[in-house]
Amino acid sequence: MTGSDATSSSPAPSSAPSPAPAASFRLAYVPGVTPSKWVRIWKERLPDVPLELLQVEAGDAAGLLRERGADAGFVRLPVDRTELSAIPLYTETTVVVVPKDHLVAAADEVTVEDIADEIVLHPLDDTLDWETPPGRPAFERPATTADAIELVAAGIGLLVVPQSLARLHHRKDLTYRTLTGTPQSRVALSWREDATTDLVEDFIGIVRGRTVNSSRGRRADEQAAKTARTDRAEKPKQGRKQGQGQKPQGSGARRRAGGGGAAPKSGRSGKPRRRS
Incomplete structure (x- = not known):
């Protein structure tokens, strides 16, 4: 085979489009x-x-x-x-984050009045819709909740957050308690x-x-339509299977009722006589 023949017999590159992502x-x-x-x-x-x-x-x-x-x-x-x-x-439940040795940690639940004299940090990314934040304001607002957590650990103040954020920023040296009388995050x-x-x-x-x-x-509508199509396809098949090898209903009953001479006749005809 010559070089030109080899070239002409090679398969053409596929032009099929690549599947859409x-x-x-x-x-x-x-x-x-x-x-x-x-x-x-x-x-x-x-x-x-x-x-x-x-x-x-x-x-x-x-x-x-x-x-x-x-x-x-x-x-x-x-x-x-x-x-x-x-x-x-x-x-979500609102909680106050405090050092483990803080007095607040001794209670199961505290109110805003219990922390009225405490410095309460109010980070710029605060998620609670305050009218007036509780406690005494800090000299400067932390940029993030994570920064505020570090300040609580340093003893600078307390922090009020939704419970999920207290769990997210958990530290071994900090704890939190439920705080009542405050907004709640939805x-x-x-x-x-x-x-x-x-x-x-x-x-x-x-x-x-x-x-x-x-x-x-x-997707539920699509599944329902698919099920309906399957049922329609299966019903004729089931009908054919049930009809195979079976005699028509009613033929035996007609024979038992007297058709075809199957039952003997009594020999009497007419109406029965009334007994006196």
Whole structure:
């Protein structure tokens, strides 16, 4: 075989288009929120759709959703409802973080009056909607909750936060106690109202606890239609199977009733005589 023949017999390069990348779902969440339960259910129900987690500061979450940087997100209320929809999920307990040897640590629960004379740190990323923060203000506001935790450990003051943030920033030398008479943080699932896609609806269903066979939701409708098609295809098959080798109903009954000479005749005719 010559060189030209070898060249002409080689297969032509494939011109088939490459498969389109799978759709993905971007989920934002603020510190203190643990989305692992909902992520696990998503992976079970939609294994073909990657879910990307985006951790974002509480003050930046609404802006990220408005700018379409995420499809949905767990945020802390309030949020501007002009462009965003939100489903409140739960309300957190408010606690005060103190050194373990502080007097407050001796109680199970304290009030704002109990810490009225204490310096209470108020970080710039505070998530509680205060009218007037409790205690005495510090000389300067810490930039973040994490910075405020370090100041509490140094004995500079106390810190009031949602319980999940106290757990998130746990230290062996600090503890926290329930604080009454204060605002409470509410966590919600939020998304851009004009971007309520099928995947957003799927995630809403997961968060609201809908089962995979729920009558609501796009995928449930698709599953119901698939089941209906399967039932319609199976019914003729089942009918044929049931009819094979069986005699028509009613033929035996007719024979037993006198058809075909199966039953002997009594020999009497006419109406029976009345007994006197």
